[in-house]
Amino acid sequence: MLPVQEIRHRLLERARTLGLAGDSEERLIDALLDREVRPAQATEDDCRRYYDEHPELFRSGDLVEADHILFAVTERTPLAALRARARQVLDEAIAAPQRFGDLAREFSNCPSAQVGGNLGQLGRGDVVPEFWQAIVAFGGTGTVPALVETRHGLHVLRVTRRVEGRALPYEAVRSRIAARLAERNLQQALREYAHGLLHQPEAHAH
Numbered sequence: 001m002l003p004v005q006e007i008r009h010r011l012l013e014r015a016r017t018l019g020l021a022g023d024s025e026e027r028l029i030d031a032l033l034d035r036e037v038r039p040a041q042a043t044e045d046d047c048r049r050y051y052d053e054h055p056e057l058f059r060s061g062d063l064v065e066a067d068h069i070l071f072a073v074t075e076r077t078p079l080a081a082l083r084a085r086a087r088q089v090l091d092e093a094i095a096a097p098q099r100f101g102d103l104a105r106e107f108s109n110c111p112s113a114q115v116g117g118n119l120g121q122l123g124r125g126d127v128v129p130e131f132w133q134a135i136v137a138f139g140g141t142g143t144v145p146a147l148v149e150t151r152h153g154l155h156v157l158r159v160t161r162r163v164e165g166r167a168l169p170y171e172a173v174r175s176r177i178a179a180r181l182a183e184r185n186l187q188q189a190l191r192e193y194a195h196g197l198l199h200q201p202e203a204h205a206h
Contacts, residue, residue, distance in 0.1 A: 010197040039189035042181035061165030067117040069156040072109035
């Protein structure tokens with residue numbers, strides 16, 4: 001992590017050295033960054049490459065039916081013990097798939113426990129990203145052979161049905177990709193500029 005206060009000090013010093021104007025320190029820093037930071041532009045090839053390398057991000061209509069058993073994490077939860085119990089339940093769910101609903105009713109901290117852990121039909125936007133990523137990475141049906149960790153806790157996850165969607169055409173997502181790459185390039189350029197300032201000898205007024 002870059003030292004924020006030191007960066008701010010150097011940015012203001014640089015802006016004043018250049019004689020930039022601003023009616024607050026924030027405006028002064030903005031004026032400096034507008035003048036000096038030039039992020040790389042995302043080219044058509046960059047956008048195409050990103051599209052080809054991340055096909056899972058540009059799909060529409062993928063649906064699954066899934067069940068889960070949630071082991072919720074709270075501040076007072078002894079994590080090692082919870083993980084051991086969750087792992088034990090996962091092993092049991094894999095060994096005896098017909099018992100999944102009973103295990104959910106007994107162990108799950110989710111309201112879905114009342115219906116055997118059934119979450120119904122899900123799409124990408126219906127669950128937290130880590131949960132959906134586990135479904136995508138698993139790629140099939142059945143009980144995922146590893147615990148799924150999300151902000152809610154540890155999940156034993158079973159996919160019972162998949163309805164494949166379709167890949168969105170490049171033309172439909174090009175502007176979204178360009179915006180994402182522009183943001184990434186800007187963050188990189190800002191980091192490099194800040195690093196450069198920090199490693200310059202500090203100028204002292206005489």
